Amino acid sequence: MQIDFATAGRIIFGAGKMNELAQIANGMGEKAFLVRSKSQPAAQKVPDLLKSVGIGCVDHIVQGEPSTPSIRAAVEKARSEKCDFVIGMGGGSVIDTGKAVAAMLSNNGDLMDYLEVVGLGHKLEQPSKPYIAIPTTAGTGSEVTRNAVIAVPEKSVKVSMRSPYMLPEVALVDPELTYSVPQTVTASTGMDAFVQVIEPYVCNAANPMVDMFCRDAIPQAAQYLPAVYQDGANQKARDAMAWVSLMGGLSLANAKLGAAHGFAGPIGGMFPAAHGAICAAVIAGVMQVNIRALQEREPQSPSLQRYAEIARWITGDDQAAPEDGAEWMSSLCRQLQIPSLGRLGIQPSDFELIVEKSQHSSSMKGNPLVLTKTELIRILELSL
Amino acid sequence: MQIDFATAGRIIFGAGKMNELAQIANGMGEKAFLVRSKSQPAAQKVPDLLKSVGIGCVDHIVQGEPSTPSIRAAVEKARSEKCDFVIGMGGGSVIDTGKAVAAMLSNNGDLMDYLEVVGLGHKLEQPSKPYIAIPTTAGTGSEVTRNAVIAVPEKSVKVSMRSPYMLPEVALVDPELTYSVPQTVTASTGMDAFVQVIEPYVCNAANPMVDMFCRDAIPQAAQYLPAVYQDGANQKARDAMAWVSLMGGLSLANAKLGAAHGFAGPIGGMFPAAHGAICAAVIAGVMQVNIRALQEREPQSPSLQRYAEIARWITGDDQAAPEDGAEWMSSLCRQLQIPSLGRLGIQPSDFELIVEKSQHSSSMKGNPLVLTKTELIRILELSL
Incomplete structure (x- = not known):
């Protein structure tokens, strides 16, 4: 430790x-x-x-x-x-x-x-x-x-x-x-906060200090982000998301991030898309590909167990498998009308360059395992 | 919040x-x-x-x-x-x-x-x-x-x-x-750390930041303090108790304490007893009297629910009542051979002065509710 x-x-x-x-x-x-x-x-x-x-x-x-x-x-x-x-x-x-x-x-x-x-x-x-x-x-x-x-x-x-x-x-x-943040900004910034408590929890530099913040914040994000999107006047939900955001900052500053942020930096430099919107667009794909890769190559990884924990917290189902968490997140993004990478102006022909720039970004280095180029492209395809 | x-x-x-x-x-x-x-x-x-x-x-x-x-x-x-x-x-x-x-x-x-x-x-x-x-x-x-x-x-x-x-x-x-701390010091300092994650959790200034530290540390203290007392070479238990101690410092610095520390200051000034030993000697009595007083006068208090949570965590019994936690703590003190107040040189004739000095101490002001003089004396009697 x-x-x-x-x-x-x-x-x-x-x-x-x-x-x-x-x-x-x-x-x-x-x-x-x-x-x-x-x-x-x-x-x-x-x-x-x-x-x-x-x-x-x-x-x-x-x-x-x-x-x-x-x-x-x-x-x-x-x-x-x-x-x-x-x-x-x-x-x-x-x-x-x-x-x-x-x-x-x-x-x-x-x-x-x-x-x-x-x-x-x-x-x-x-x-x-x-x-x-x-x-x-x-x-x-x-x-x-x-x-x-x-x-x-x-x-x-x-x-x-x-x-x-x-x-x-x-x-x-x-x-x-x-309290007065408009709905689309509530969605993209809220997803940024949510991703910032997920990636540090499964990253390869997880630690007990940051774990506390993530364990506290992930269930709250799952509960209150949909709530505040539906009703911006829900003060309890607003307060909770402000808390999640703070926990996200504490977490990323004191552990590492992962592939979602690994992509967000380079994509943000290449396309006029908000940071939160990019993180939101790719997170479900990142979770899905990471889980699959861990199952195939590092089935004993604590990160895989943590994806399972996350799945149980956010779905509320004690029997949820890691993949159910990725699926839930994908469904949340649809519910929050998160624009896909395609809607952000990105085309399959951009993938090669995005992957090249993202592969060695500092956030990517926190990802629970090293993803292959094929896997990184797969994330972008899933997020298109 | x-x-x-x-x-x-x-x-x-x-x-x-x-x-x-x-x-x-x-x-x-x-x-x-x-x-x-x-x-x-x-x-x-x-x-x-x-x-x-x-x-x-x-x-x-x-x-x-x-x-x-x-x-x-x-x-x-x-x-x-x-x-x-x-x-x-x-x-x-x-x-x-x-x-x-x-x-x-x-x-x-x-x-x-x-x-x-x-x-x-x-x-x-x-x-x-x-x-x-x-x-x-x-x-x-x-x-x-x-x-x-x-x-x-x-x-x-x-x-x-x-x-x-x-x-x-x-x-x-x-x-x-x-790792080389002798057994009696391990016991008294460990109890100090344990009390410092219990009192902030039930205090009248509890807050979500400190709650995280306490929720993380209380179950670990219950598990690892008896373990490290039995076997000082148990490094996992030593590491956990160092963590509990850090969490205790973070908690008391950012919330309040309660009656155990309210007593420890004045008693420590009057008798040559270590701070941790005094906190340890009174904590079971403090829990018992606080729980009874809350049940009688403030049955809706969140502190009472928190005493129930603590009881479930430390006993490992999902059906534990708040009093079971106080009883468990009393049994831990016997197991750790924590000296009673009597063994620390305190006599019933000292109670009046101790209560007078403790009643308005800053730590006492964090106690979940205001205790009467009779209740404060009762804590000392239980701890004798």
Whole structure:
């Protein structure tokens, strides 16, 4: 048993907790840099909340997924405004932008110095400026992870900036902020969260700390994701999915992922599809192919037993076989009207390149076993 | 649901992880202040480990439980040696000493400025110096809590120094360090850990984060504490109890405790008995009296259902009633030869004063319901 666990300095969770923002931020500095999306109405009260404790606020709106140009612009603004700390309020894109800005506020040089793969991959020398991450979707769990996924347009890839210093100082998870998320976003972000508690549980780096989070969250996701999709006003279901999202972040940050995320990175770099939508489109196929491969090549693998556990939890049937879990997940995706890979614009002629790019991604390395090229293509076929 | 969770910056768990100390400490500074107990042989290799990465080490041996004089002496030495960070290796007493030293290395003034109740209770202004906490018992879980319990001899009390800044930078939990713990210490520290996953689970501030830790740890404690008591060489049982201890620290730091700890503080200040021994002596009585009181006055309390869950987990009987859990715990204490309060030197004539001092302790405030004076005395009688 080997565990190396780290998370946000403080995790605050609860409906209405957003109202404590001023008290939470108090002491972090005189001027905040607020990163948010345009469509986030609750963010508009942030400057007033901060004003009540004498903290100034520079408002910065970001659009789309984080990219090197968008982050550079944000960093330049935050540096020139001499902001002391960062607040990020939005979906995973906004939370990740905030992480990168908080890191670049206390570290010199250009963003590319620190990016993996296409950049220099330097370590951050200094701890980030304090960062309060406030997710408004449920979600990526990015409020408790130590990386930001950043698109590099000139290379057509998404890569990570990664450091223990990028763990937010505070993860402020207020489920109320998700109550107004529209149905399609509820579905894709909810599936992202769901996949993020499944893959770490069956991955080849599973550990008892992360197991607790996954065991708690998987049955809740199975119960409440269909519920919240049917009725976005179901607050109990909203709260539960915010919890699942947080557990997903804790899990992926402290174990590994698997083939679904292994595909999602490269596909996200090649096609204009949301991360959650891609994970959702492939997860049933990943489960089916993984289970088959484990049965054939590693029938004693604990991951296979875990697929059986998952199947029993999500189907509610004590006699469920691993495959029943994959089938249930496929049916959930239909129910949630998750677009297939085909609907996301991917064609069979793209498979070869997708597999080539995905095969050695860091997430793929967490998959319960190494899949052959044929098996990887099979997943894409099943997800088309 | 309200959660405000914080823990050590990094939690490393695993047999043999102690060997990675140099790598873990690398970057924390040029000179370490090592706090340890005399009887800790594994600590003797710390200076050599550190030397391999060019880090110097000032060795400091502490005896007995932390007190204002012992901590002042340690702080003076660490300050005059200009140590950059602290390593604490030992039981709860040593870990707590290290916390206080790490805090006082970066904060000015005297210890009394920061002590609760009998001191000025000032907030720490600066984050502690980096602190690596390495427990050698299983145990207090103090490696992931934010307070140090310190005796103030001139006042005959134990009080806390408490701050979010006192959470260690690294909790390094290597179960191998507990393999040689003698049987009586295994029993009392193991009971301490066990009580620390029971009280937070039934307390009035239970929350889903802590629930996960308790649900995971309670059945393991019930299985492995008797096993490790019978056979100290049972490594699987040792590893499990190290895990339970860590879960106990995470739980008590992020929820509350109850009457057992409510008694343990004041009794520990009045009598020369180890914290774990006192918790062990009273826990069965606390469970019995709490269950009776809940049945009489708050039969709908979720804490009562949780006592029933605990009873089912620890007895292994799906039909167990809450009282069966208390009875099982009483039988475990006999099996582990836990000394009664009488054996610890306490007499019925002491009860009045103990209850008076315990009634308003911070741990008592977490008890599932407010107990009457008669009920508190009843617990002491049952534990005599």
